[in-house]
Amino acid sequence: MDKQGFTTGIVHGDRITGNEHGGVHQPIHTSVQYGFERVEDLIGVFQSTKKGGFNYARQGTPTTAALERTITSLEDGIGTICFSTGMAA
Structure with a gap:
């Protein structure tokens, strides 16, 4: 499969890992x-x-983990950490 475009990666990136309960x-x-x-x-x-x-x-939920994976993918990074506030960061 060809590499997805930027916008397609944003919209469909969470399908790669599979989702719970279908x-x-x-x-x-x-x-x-x-x-x-x-x-x-x-x-x-x-x-x-x-x-x-x-x-x-x-300290994290499956939702924040999915957001971190998406940002890492979009930035071509090695990892992402999300915080609830700027003070938490």
């Missing part, structure tokens, strides 16, 4: 509680040794 685009998670079967999994998320996990909505 959504066409990434759903918006405004606030959510996270549960873990094992305490070791929670510890791994807090210590950043377990990838793809979330522990607290103020």
Whole structure:
């Protein structure tokens, strides 16, 4: 498949990683509680040794992760970190 154009990448970039529950685009998670079967999994998320996990909505959600992936892709960067406010940055 050819490389997508800039605008197409903005609109359809979230389809590359797949979306939960068959959504066409990434759903918006405004606030959510996270549960873990094992305490070791929670510890791994807090210590950043377990990838793809979330522990607290103020520290990130699937929505902010999708935004970070999109910005990284648009900027041809290696990573992005989003903050809720300028003071948080």
